[in-house]
Amino acid sequence: MERSYYFLSWDEDLHVAAAKKLLEEKTGAQAYLINTNKLADDQGATFFRSNANSEGLLPGCKLDDVVWARRVRPLQKTDVLFDTETTAFIHNECSHALIGAVCASGAKHVINDIWRQHQADCKILQLKFAMQAGFKIPSTLVSNSPKSVREFFSLHKQKVIVKVLHGTKFNTYTTIELTEEMLENDSSIRACPAIYQERIEGTKHLRINFFGENAYAFEIESDMMDWRRKLTRRITQVLLPPKLESSLRALKNQFGLHLSVFDLKYDDCGDIFFLELNPQGQYLFLEGLTGFPLNEKMVNYLISL
Numbered sequence: 579m580e581r582s583y584y585f586l587s588w589d590e591d592l593h594v595a596a597a598k599k600l601l602e603e604k605t606g607a608q609a610y611l612i613n614t615n616k617l618a619d620d621q622g623a624t625f626f627r628s629n630a631n632s633e634g635l636l637p638g639c640k641l642d643d644v645v646w647a648r649r650v651r652p653l654q655k656t657d658v659l660f661d662t663e664t665t666a667f668i669h670n671e672c673s674h675a676l677i678g679a680v681c682a683s684g685a686k687h688v689i690n691d692i693w694r695q696h697q698a699d700c701k702i703l704q705l706k707f708a709m710q711a712g713f714k715i716p717s718t719l720v721s722n723s724p725k726s727v728r729e730f731f732s733l734h735k736q737k738v739i740v741k742v743l744h745g746t747k748f749n750t751y752t753t754i755e756l757t758e759e760m761l762e763n764d765s766s767i768r769a770c771p772a773i774y775q776e777r778i779e780g781t782k783h784l785r786i787n788f789f790g791e792n793a794y795a796f797e798i799e800s801d802m803m804d805w806r807r808k809l810t811r812r813i814t815q816v817l818l819p820p821k822l823e824s825s826l827r828a829l830k831n832q833f834g835l836h837l838s839v840f841d842l843k844y845d846d847c848g849d850i851f852f853l854e855l856n857p858q859g860q861y862l863f864l865e866g867l868t869g870f871p872l873n874e875k876m877v878n879y880l881i882s883l
Contacts, residue, residue: 584646586612589615594611645680694833720772739777784844785839786842788838789836790837839857
């Protein structure tokens with residue numbers, strides 16, 4: 579029986595659109611695109627039917643089919659403006675229905691497993707597993723204690739960065755440098771925990787994309803605190819040292835992930851520090867800036883399952 583493919587993400591995600599188009603050109607297989615941020619539109623959706631599997635969000639999904647669950651918790655686009663509580667209720671109900679439909683679909687190839695990906699999204703756990711695997715990580719504090727944050731800031735001679743643990747769907751939250759002015763307001767620090775880390779001096783970054791067991795690494799030259807704020811053309815595809823690649827692959831597999839994107843950084847002494855991993859990270863910008871065919875690599879991986 580012919581395999582089908584299901585691409586789940588919001589309606590403006592170029593990654594799934596590009597992959598779906600190339601996959602259909604290569605295989606002629608049936609591919610469905612489900613806009614997960616438009617589940618509350620005027621068409622609605624059926625997520626589960628007790629007496630049939632031919633209709634619903636994943637029509638006719640079979641054991642050997644492939645589900646790329648790229649974005650399963652996006653904010654819903656609606657034609658009507660609701661109050662804050664109702665909007666949150668709609669978002670949560672749609673997310674839970676979507677996750678339930680994927681988990682109940684019966685497909686054995688879900689990229690990534692939703693529950694394992696949820697665990698892998700935990701930055702604290704990423705850092706713990708990375709340390710256990712032998713990676714160097716920046717000295718780190720996760721806290722909303724004004725006293726602890728100020729002590730950490732002083733310990734590292736005011737060379738500290740701050741970044742979010744998870745953020746929201748409303749924005750992309752870049753890494754910023756912590757300043758003395760930010761530490762003046764206790765209520766601002768107490769409002770929520772954040773990740774505080776020693777600043778790693780250096781301009782060379784590594785971004786490693788894993789599609790299954792295959793790694794595609796890129797070196798990014800940038801003197802910015804967060805290179806995402808201004809994408810540079812000083813990006814080159816590189817081969818990783820075998821030991822480093824093997825260690826990253828083992829870390830990915832420890833989380834049970836098919837896909838993952840790692841961010842590492844060289845310090846001025848040439849030592850490599852683990853920063854974070856993103857189970858469904860962006861990669862098409864790397865193809866655009868280097869010409870390396872990451873979309874084709876991703877599609878070939880989906881076909882190989």
